[in-house]
Amino acid sequence: MQHLIRQSSDFDATVLPKLLGLLGDRIVTSRAVREQHGHGEGLPDSAMPDGVAFAQTTKEVAAIAAICNETRTPIIPFGAGSSLEGHVVPLYGGVALDLSGMTKIIEVNAESMDCRVEAGVTKEKLNTELRSSGLFFPVDPGAHATLGGMAATRASGTNAVRYGTMREVTLGLTVVTPEGRVIRTGGRARKSSAGLDLTRLYVGSEGTLGVITEIALKLSGIPETIASAVCQFPDMESAVGAVIAALQIGINVARIELADQMQMRACIRYSKLDEFLELPTLFFEFHGTPAVVAEQTETMQSIASEFGGSGFQFANKPEERSRLWTARHNAYFANVALIPGYKLIGTDACVPISELAACIEATRKDIKESGLVAPLVGHVGDGNFHLAILFDPEQPEERKKAEALASRVSLRAIEFGGTCTGEHGIGIGKIRYMESEHGEALDVMRAIKAALDPNGIMNPGKMLPSSTGEH
Structure with missing residues (x-):
């Protein structure tokens, strides 16, 4: 080629x-x-x-x-x-x-709980439009992203543990092929056995096969009750252990987010979260009826206490929940601001839940040995975690150390039976790991x-x- x-x-x-x-x-x-x-x-x-x-x-x-x-x-x-x-x-x-500039919300079908939008529509604009319908679009990568870009990178985010990723919520696409043909993939039916699944082929293709111009999406009902909670732990092992225990007994948590000590330091400074300590922290969100949410919250608090969790805080009012999750969504900017003048290499990895504690422990040991500052945050409900590796751009050797650390994180995740990226995608940053992860299948992709x-x-x-x- x-x-x-x-x-x-x-x-x-x-x-x-x-x-x-x-x-x-x-x-x-x-x-x-x-x-x-x-x-x-x-x-x-x-x-x-x-x-x-x-x-x-x-x-x-x-x-x-x-x-x-x-x-x-x-x-x-x-x-x-x-x-x-x-x-x-x-x-x-x-x-x-x-x-x-392609920002039309083409149609919303409230009864069927689906919609069709142009690629330039953001998730924020779509949810604003949906507010009066009692529906919402659940995929939330944190960034102010367009839905076309989210489909192209198979985006995920904080809600994926309950609602899935762009792969699960995309019903169909309009795609422009390289030669300028316009094709439609998929449809509004919730399942189909007709032909090759071209929708899944283009979702996650990162603009390498065609241009996504429209997306048909599944929507979800706005939960009757939403409650958020925060708990801090003496160490990362205890925090991860609480997550695994909660998932094993089937608590249907909508979001479970983990931040290590350094990430909490960055978030506390940037978002002025003075009520928190610089300790490993879990952020939770529960969706459902009042009774279900109350039961889930109580059970989660009991599990957290067993693993040494303390300082359990709740956020039930929309403005309180918004502040809590805004702080989490601003983690990237908090990390950029942590050391003035430093640049950032962001990387993510995803491993089976059973391997999460060991992989994070090995990664944190690697960070310490590198001498670099690299806050860790994760959507740990599905085994996905992120590093923001900071380095001095005036020191070429420091950048090499940062890139080497990011490389080890990717290769370690593959060794643990996972993937070099749970949601960032490959782009150019992770292209070198495709052979290790996919082997002979890479020739089929080519x-x-x-x-x-x-x-x-x-x-x-x-x-x-x-x-x-x-x-």
Whole structure:
């Protein structure tokens, strides 16, 4: 498969006039806009596209794709730019295809509990629209992300332990293929045995197979009662033990979040949580009827106490719950602010629940031995945890140490029977671990990529390492 191949001068002479004719002033080549579309979050590196196309309809996306395919110009789909593994870095230049203007909520079917939206709709906008219907969209990765980007990276988040990930809630897609064809996958039925499951193929494909422009989604009913709770523990082993015990007896917790001492230090400083100590902390949320929530909360408190938990706090009012979860969602920004002037490499891993305590213990020992500051936080209800590895950008050796630590976290998770990423995705940040995790199956993935994108224009250099070992 041909990998790209386009110089900026070729873009100016060949591609830009065609895109100008299609989009007018919505194809932008100014340096400031190109720099803005040259990176996401989580990795400190960036590159600039040759131009940024601001699409407003699926028809426009199809026309842009046809032009780019004809001229062998890379396309890098771009939503909110909140991805964490370099998914939107334009390694070979080309067109950053900004879908953030595609913000129509096409339909909401309250009786069937589903909806269809354009790719640029954010989860916040959708939930605001749904508020009067008694429904909500449960996938909550924390970032102010677009739903198209969330589908492309198979996003997850704090609610996944109860409601699932984007893989489970996506019913169907509208996808623009590299040559500019528009296809529909899936439908509104909750199950189907008809044909290959193309929806699951595109969910998580990270823009390497086509451009997702519309998403059909399952919705959930807003729980009658929502209660949050926080408990602090003397050590990480006790906190993880409480989580495993709760899951084993079947407590249907909507969210279970873990923060280690360093993460709590960052959150306390950034979000002014003076009521907490710098101790390992579990955050819980329970959904259901008043009686069910009360029973779950009581049982969880009893389990936490058995593992040395103390300082149990409850949040029942919406504003109290919002403050609690805002602090958790701001963990990334809290980590960035922890050591002024430092950069951050964010990484995640996911292991079977039975291996979670051992994997976290080995990871924390690794952090200590590295001498780096790396707060740990996790959606531990499904075995997923994250590190924010801080380093001084003026010290090249320190960055190498940070990258080496991130690498060991990924490889360790695979050794424990898990995955190098539970929800961040591969992008460029984790591409080197695909061989270790997937082995011979990687050749099948490459064959699918070659068949669907023979000119190699879709987000090249991401997710799939070349068969020659080049990244």
